[in-house]
Amino acid sequence: MYLIPLLLPILTVFIVGLSFKFYTRDFAISFIFSSLVISLLASLFLIYEVVYLNSTCYIAFAPWFKIGTLVINWSFLFDKLNTIMLFVVICISLCVHLFALDYLGHDPHLSRFMLLLYIFTIFMQVLVTSANLIQLFLGWEGIGLMSYLLINFWFTRYEASNSGLMAIIYNRIGDCDLFLGVSLILFIFKTMIFISVIFFNLYSNIICIYIFNYSFNVIDLITLCFIIGAIGKSAQIFLECWLASAMEGPTPVSSLLHASTLVLAGGFAKLRLSNIIENSFFGMSFLVILGSITSFFAATSVLFMTDLKRVIAYSTCSQMGYLIFCIGLSQYNISLFHLVNHSFFKCLLFIGAGFIIHALSNEQDLRKLGGLFKVLPYIYILIFFASMALMGLPYLSGFYSKEKIFLESSFYIFNNINLLAFWLGSLSALFTAIYSTKLLYLSFFYKPNNYKLNYFKYFHFENKIYLNLILTFLGLGSVFSGYLLSDLMIGNSTDLFLYNYNNINFYYLDFHLGNLNINLLALFYTLIGFSCAFILFSDFINEIFVSSLISYDLYDKKLKYQLSYKEIYDFFSNRWYINYFYNRFLLLNFFLFIGYHYSFLLMDQGYIHNGLGQLYIIRSLRHFLELSIKFMQTKIIDELFLIFFINYFMIICFFNIDFFHIIYDLFQFNFNNSNNILVIGLIFFFAVPKKKNNKKKKIN
Incomplete structure (x- = not known):
């Protein structure tokens, strides 16, 4: 039963891949969906067996290779972290597969797309259930390769081809660092098995490596390698440039990438290796700074975006910043809780955006939408609840995890770094409310700016039963997952990461019990952001404000005054000029210069010729x-x-x-x-x- 979610998908891929010439497309798709449903039922059994009954299972399936004294087996670990992630991956993947069946129903290459999507899910399952670092690295590389193939699915499009290359190149930077971290663990601990690494890590805090006569703590080096690896995969600041261009792929790919697979793989890797990160003070501080800056960067950049899918994509980047920020505070339970909640409402947002794009003839510019409240009422209700969960509205799923993040971060404001991180996270929550309200208003309540034919034609996909079922399921998950899972994942008796609790939390236990007003921060920022967005984007408020309080002369001066802030607008709309810095300085003045003068002229035309x-x-x-x-x-x-x-x-x-x-x-x-x-x-x-x-x- 434990191996059904892993072996059945692999068997399905071989059967479908080898017999596609002998069976119809419907047979292959039906076989894939049957395998997903059986895997989902098996993962529910694992939730009961492992999480509820607290019975961790380690399975050494078959020998893989042996090098000297190093023996690597195909082994799988089923503990609470792996089992919860496995259920989330299969559940979200099933919803995305059903959505893709309609979204690409008329595409002649639907079978290839569904097979690639399914292999992507398999590699993610291998990653989350791996019991050793080599198997984790195999799943890590697999999802990177499949992300390239899926983003580049419409390979005849120039933008899609470039986007796929950009994604795999940026991910390769993180892959190299992850491989270096795995090599350091093998060099120091002489093993790759997670259980053995946890045991030896308790005695390795004094081990140092000398590089050019400088000593470095080996735990700090390993932590830094894994953090940089996760930066590339989770699209954190400085390695997030591929995130916007990845939206050139089909919308089901975007939903699966951001809801449960590629972007969340970096967060899962840090949770899986949390016992190593816990022993590195440098790594914890670096994660706090990285997560808070990433969250603030993504929230400010998305304020000026007008592409529907890119707005949702950069909201993922911002929420992953919260997750990494919380890992840096040693609150791994809350990070996993936020990851699960985020999977539900982010998948719902992308699927809802896909319905809007499909309905309006592939139009995804927010300035060309509007007036969809009466045309797509059910989609509006679902996107409204998903956006409110993203903002952290009370008693929705995002509120429970965000409230805990603010609460825990308030315990660490006694030094300058953590105080800065706390305020950056708070401002990010404010900006999240602003751009979520902007998305809702410009899409559904603003005046219609699209062709009249798109508003009056018959939207057939809203009437399909299975689509309404998955939308309803994701909507219920966005509303109730926080309430239903809070006691299981962040309750007082939770032991998901018991060995990683930082002792500093016990020192401020009285502060924890006395400062209950911190819980209202999420609601406060949501209300402030909603009000600011309503003032900024509402034509009715702007007309009243301009006509009653400001004369025309003053209004012209106000416009001129606003033009003086063009540099600030350009800075945030160009995503802090990170892409410009890479292209102008690193690419042209460094990489191309070295590649031409040293690699080509000196090596190729010099020593080699x-x-x-x-x-x-x-x-x-x-x-x-x-x-x-x-x-x-x-x-x-x-x-x-x-x-x-x-x-x-x-x-x-x-x-x-x-x-x-x-x-x-x-x-x-x-x-x-x-x-x-x-x-x-x-x-x-x-x-x-x-x-x-x-x-x-x-x-x-």
């Missing part, structure tokens, strides 16, 4: 043969005879022929030996004078 490379050897040999043949074909007979005699002399020396005996025979006038005749010919060649050619060359 003119030095010791095989190309140089082949070219030199060819040049030597050309000169030899040219020399032999253009010289006179006596010079050719000289060359022949020199070669003959070298052969005599090579075969150890007695050269001095030949000279003695010559002095005795013994000409019976053929060698003596050749020597006489040589003497005659040098003794006979040559005629000089005194003719002058004609000058043309």
Whole structure:
């Protein structure tokens, strides 16, 4: 039963992949959905067995490879963290597969898309159930490869092709750092199994590595490698540039990437290795700073975006910043709780956005939407609840996790770094409310700005039963998941990460019980952000404000005054110029400069072509043969005879022929030996004078 969610999908891929020529497309899709449903039921059994009955299971399935004393098996670990993540991945994947069946129903390559989507889910399942680092790295690389294939699904489009390349290149930076961290763990602990790493980690805090006579704590180095690896995969600041371009892929891909797989893989890896991160003070502080800055960066950047899918995508980046910020505070239960809640309402937001885009003839510019409240009422209700959960409205799913994040972060405001992180997280919550309200208002309540035909045509996809079922399920999850799972995941008796609790929480237990007003911060920022957005985007408020309080002259001056802030607008709308910095300075002035002057001119055209490379050897040999043949074909007979005699002399020396005996025979006038005749010919060649050619060359 434990291996059904893993082995059944792999078997399904082989059956569908090998028999696609013999069966119809409907058979392959039905087989995939049947496998997903059975896997979901098996994961529900695992939730009962592992989480409720508290029975952790380790399965060594089969040997993989052996190098010396290192033995790696195909092994799976089913503890509370793995089981919860496995259920979330399969559940969200099933919803996305059902949505993709309608969204790409008329695409001739639907079977290929569904198979790629399913393989993507399999690699994520391998990642979350892995019991060793090598298997985790295999799943990590697999989801990176499948993300490229899915983003680049419409490969004939130039933007989609570039977006896929950008995603895999940025992820490769994180992959290299993750591989370095895995190598360091193997070098220090001599094992790859998580259980063994947890045991040896208790005694490794004093181990140092010397690099150029500088000592570095090995736990800090390992933590830094895993953090940078997660930055690339989770689209954190400085490595998030691929996130916006990844929206060129189909909407089901965006939903699966942001709700339960690729973006959340970095957060899961840090939760899986939390016992190592816990022993690194540098790593914890770095995570706090990274998460808070990322959350603030994404929230400010999305304020000025007008693309519907990119607004939702950067909200994922902001929420992942909260998750990493909370990991840095050693609150792993709350991070996992926020991850589960986020999966439900983020999947619902992307599917709702897909309905809007599909309905309005692939239009996703917020400025060209509007007036959809009466056209898509059910989609509006669902997106409204998902947006309210994203903002942290009380008693919705996002409120329970955000409220705990603010509460825990308020315990650590006694130094400057944590105080800055607390206020950046608070401002991010304010901006989240603003851009969520902006999305709702411009999409549903603003004046209609699209073609009239799109508003009056029949929207067939809203009437399909299975689509309404998955939308209702995700809507219920966005509303009730926080309330239903709070006691299970962040209750007082929760032992998901019992060995990782930071002792500092117990020092401020009285502060925890006395400061109950902190719980209202999420509601406060939601109300303030909603009010600010209503003032900024409501035409009715703007008309009243301008006509009653400001004359036309003052209004013109106000517009001129607002134009002075164009630099601030450009800074945030261009996402802090991070892309510009990469393209202008790193790419042009560093990578291309080094690649041309050192890699191409010095190495390729230098040492390889003119030095010791095989190309140089082949070219030199060819040049030597050309000169030899040219020399032999253009010289006179006596010079050719000289060359022949020199070669003959070298052969005599090579075969150890007695050269001095030949000279003695010559002095005795013994000409019976053929060698003596050749020597006489040589003497005659040098003794006979040559005629000089005194003719002058004609000058043309």
